[in-house]
Amino acid sequence: MSQPLPAEAARARALLSATARDGRRRMARPVLLGLASIACGLAQAWFMARLLTGLLGHGEAAWSDLAAAGALALLAIGLGVAQERAQADAGAAARAGLRRRAFARLLALGPSDTRPAGERATLVVDRIEALDGYFARWLPAAVLAALGPLLIALVVAFEDPLSGVILLAAGGLVPVGMAVTGIGAAMASRRQFDALQALSGRFLDRMRGLPQIVLFGRQESEAQALGAAAEELRGRTMKVLRVAFLSGLNLEVIAAAVLGCLAWRHGNLLVGGHPNPQAALFCLLMVPGFFAPLRAFSAAYHERMSAQGAAAALAPLLQDEAVPEAGLQLAEMPPSVVVTFEQVGLTYDPARGPALADLSFRVLPGEALVLAGPSGSGKSSVLRLLMGFNRPDQGRIALNGRDATSLKPSELRRLSAYVGQKAHLFRDTIRANIALARPEASEAEILAAARAARVTDFTDALPEGLDTLVGEGGYGLSGGQAQRVAMARAFLRNAPLVLLDEPTAHLDPGTEADVLESLRRLCAGRTAIIATHSPALRARFSRVLEMEGGRATPARLAGE
Template identity: 55%
Template sequence: MCREHKVGFKEFPCQRQSREVKKRPTMRDKTRSSPGSAPTTDASSARAGGRRHSPARAWLKQQGGLARRNARHVILLSLTGTILAVGQAWCLAAVFGGTLGHAMVGGLPYATAFLGIAAIRAFLGAMTERYAAAAGAAARRRLRDQVMARLLAIGPSLLRGYHSAELAAIAVDRIEALDGFFSRWVPAASLAILSPAIILLAVLPLDWRAALALLAAGLLVPFGMALSGIGAAVASRRQFVAMSRLQARFLDRVRGIATIVLSGRTEDEAIALGRAADELRRRTMRVLRVAFLSSAVLDLAMAAALVGLALHYGQAILSGQAGHPARALFVLLLVPEFFAPLRAFSLAYQDKMHATGAAEAIAALPEPPERPVLQVRTIEARGVTVTFDHVSLVWDETRGPALHDVSFRIPAGETVVLAGPSGSGKSSIMEILLGFARPTSGRVALNGMDITDIVPAALSRLTAWVGQKPMLFAGTIRDNILFARPEASEQDLLDAIRHAHVDDFARALPDGLETMIGEGGYGLSGGQAQRVAIARAYLRNAPLLLLDEPTSHLDPVTEADILDSLKRLAAGRTVLLASHSAAAHAFPGHRIDLRDGSVVSAPFPTMYGKVMA
């Protein structure tokens, strides 16, 4: 895993490195430069212009097309409300015309009709909001499922290029920021054209000059929005960057709070967090400033149209050329209705700018590995033979290959210890076998079947893994063990607990297996956490056991106990044990020595001749 997460006000070094690796192109890579080009930093984001935004815009366009289907009810209800608004304005003009002594039929029928239409419009407005909220929720749910599926398909290797807080922000905050895009912008973009057109068609037969004035004032709105939109996109993107950095910094400081306190850096880190929070506040205020500017342009256009038409009709009435006053009142009452969808469009435009900033992060996620159309869903699980045939793996071309022309074969039921210094390729071999990485070249086979042809679910059933830092979740000890196989019977659970010697320390706990532990195993010692992980591996009962530094950071006595448990777990299974420990190197089995990503020595003669499946 990447060791260079330094969360501050610069881009994470590991993120910069991973984005320079020539892997499968992401949505950004397909429309930008070559994979080896340097990423655009926040300081130069404004200069990147449309070249940087095109993937996000293409992604938003695609999402907008999907969301428009769910917005059909919102659009139809809103158009119906606009038509009713025309009738309501006519009724109100007739009532006021009657009070001026120019009654056309009588005020009571028009007043009754006005109240009835108002009730219907209120009902339609409530239904519109309900359908809009439902459309936004459905879109967010669909997107979150897609993003989570992509994160799971890519696997832990994604953490080489992204901070965990950044991924959490993408899956939660940035998808939530798309709510306004789906619930407001998508219908508003259609209604901004259709609803004013209905108003113009109603005004045109009565006064073509008034219709032309409304059209001219309406055209000022998109012009003003275009001017403010340039700044809105940049401000929104920078706000998201500041938010992600603050989240990452805060999460890192919470994880390392003991180190901060012991180093006497509490005040320094508090000041740094305050500066990051203040930076987010300033960037948020810039977004609001741009939003107010766009709203001011719309208010100015509406005020100009309303004042101009009022002066026009006032002079006409004084000169006796206005005809029936109700017509003038009707046109004036329709001015707010004409600008209402444009106002909604202007407000929703800010939602679109927020969505553009969020879409950049989502669209930049790397594509999951391409898998063959036909994949093996079942594989013989009685015994697993592992074959590496001239395998190379490149994480970062600037640092050379993590594995280079690695070939070996481990027969079913054999145990092999992977030995070598840090960076020799032990963890890379583990990640390939876990399905978290794919070889750059060469072939990896399980029982003769190419590992890339095996569906992830089938590969997961074949493997059990115990790492140097077991991932324990906040919950009971029982729940953490059952995580490996939730459908396991109570007897299987008790057998796993006994073999892993979890019961040795669980008996002393107040609630036994029901004892609550914190995130990351808080409340358990390192050895106890490893025993929980071993119990998971027992419960999983997989034929291929992968042990990656399972005794690191443990004292000699605890290490000996853990290795004794692992020896019993290894019986009858194919085992790969990667470790620096001398005690672990004495683990019964064969040994493969690695150096600089290459095999130095291996136990089976076939490793240097033709590799056999």
């Protein structure tokens, strides 16, 4: 995957063009400032030519010319600083907009996005960061590379037509040389990003599985594998830099050739035989100014190649963001929910067979249905369907007798409170982690939810109580305490449907018993569906649906 496919390249160009159009007003500022700086350079070169002509004995040198040249130089410096700031603002605004869109898209996809967490983090952070040069440097440089040299060549041609023609011809050669090096730059940049994404994903996954790696004595082999991936990234990064240097060398050769041609044409200036020495000096002085925008264009050219590689990976994530969420919206939250599955089937991958097949059951308000069975039997798939992360391929799911698939997926999630097998707590206070379920909840409601989940059993002994800060992932709390915080979220959400996925996994028997008591209170009066392997949890509730291979076993529903 070292080079984007045509379809990927087209999507990448479309993404970059659309983002550039959205920020064209902000991006026009550095272009206007750049043109103003070029105009200052023209005027400064004119006064310097007058001053040098007088010093060479072809006129009178005036202090006013020196003062004007100095003032214009200071103005050009100020304009250059303002241009840099405007370019940085344009790049930051473009990245912020793309990051908001990408993060919103990831939130909309939720668990249905099967990419590893490391790859998703690379998309939102590294890939978007790699687009900064495109919007901050490449786009302004591309416009200025077209307008700036043309403006300078026309002014030079007004003084000496042949010198203007020489400059225009040289300017036309620059894109040709850059196109040759650009092909290699695009391929090298794409390979570099592939290596970076592979290293990021591998590193994050290994960090998460560090205890297992140490347990099985695989530290050395994993360290070597990470070292090999890092070495591959280093090699590909150096290839990108080599291509960038070749592009700069191509421009310097053309600039040297132009300066030699103009020096040869105006060489008789030194022997006093030039008809217009001021114009000759002006033409020579404007050679660096002519190539300055092209040099900036060349320096930013690899930014465009890098951006195309990054955008090719980012575009698939954003291409469907404009599609509105299909379905109906709830007029009001129903006080209770009846869940009915009628011969429901679901297939993720045809090669692996169905995840669910002809599954039927019904759960009434106040009932709790336990889904039991080995891993891969389809228990979690039932919960994913009820949360709207997947749609059934066949059969019917009904909520209060109405087709659940007619609702927006987000509306399905409004109906439910979910507790997984491992609660994720964010780096914040315990109170804020509970309030995540309903940010508008009052302090009294948060406290009531904490008490219902028995969170206060351990927070009352803490100096800061519910305002105690916990680390990312719940650092500082035990597994049972973190699970109680997750149940407090469910209590605070107060939804009519409760979905539990292995809520007592990884807990010791004593902690599991405490959590089960909170689960019993959470499920009371609500429709509850619980996926579990726990014998203690199965014994606590009377209705158990045994599942295997995505189907209900012949034993059907225990307790019916």
